[in-house]
Amino acid sequence: MFIVVPSLPSPAIKGLFGCPHDRAHELFIATLTEQECPFVSFPCKDYAEYESGECQRLDRATIGRMGMDAEKYNLSGNYYLQTTSDKSSFCMHYLEVELQLSKDQQDGMGNLVFVIETNTTASERLPGWSSGTSWSSGTQLRTTVHSPIDPAQMTSLKVTLHGQGAAVSPPLLPRAVKVTRVDSQLTLTSQDLCTETETLQDKETMVLRPCGEENA
Structure with missing residues (x-):
């Protein structure tokens, strides 16, 4: 499972639980058109840990690439991905x-x-x-x-x-x-x-x- 975390104002993001499915579908398409973007995701226990930054380490052994190439990385568990609030571009x-x-x-x-x-x-x-x-x-x-x-x-x-x-x-x-x-x-x-x-x-x-x- 991966969770797309849009760049939303704080009150909105606090109420985000689970995956916004429309955004996830758009993300999959974006990985085909924004091929120079890392689309990096981090393995985190929950959103609170993600928000704290404790699990956001650039460690090649644990990070994954979401979207079209996700299956290459044998990911398991919850992975969190930051995106922009711009509908025309996902790349962060x-x-x-x-x-x-x-x-x-x-x-x-x-x-x-x-x-x-x-x-x-x-x-x-x-x-x-x-x-x-x-x-x-x-x-x-x-x-x-x-x-x-x-x-x-x-x-x-x-x-x-x-x-x-x-x-x-x-x-x-x-x-x-x-x-x-x-x-x-x-x-x-x-x-x-x-x-x-x-x-x-x-x-x-x-x-x-x-x-x-x-x-x-």
Whole structure:
């Protein structure tokens, strides 16, 4: 079974249980016409786990491709697929972001909001977690964001910190940042990102670029 998750406003999506069958039928057809789209799905216990992002890992051993090619991957259980709200296009791309925090990192909690930029366009603001996350010394933060923009064209990634739970939120100290994308053949490509800024203060934005290009 696979569950198509349209990009709907939050109140609507909260009431979504099971598969919207008309959309699923349209998806099958779209996999014939949008062949460069990954149509990646994730094995999740239920929608709550999918929404939390816990099961959205770009792991070649577990992800599948929905639609026409689904039978090639021997999938079993519930698989969740994100789509756009645009009736003329289904394609949604995925970017997994991993931030390795410094051992000097202070305890904190909040959310990170990402914007994928290319030479010609930029994504919407993409929250890393549905309700935020927490971190401490040496934590590895990992999340997967969805956008119609193909991250293969990404020139920079903007990250904004929104602290929670403290009058003064400690800055984030990312020691290393890696992103991973997936193509229509479910091939994973990872890339290290760098920035000239060592700390990310609350409500401020850090610009990350492929390492070696940040000073270009």
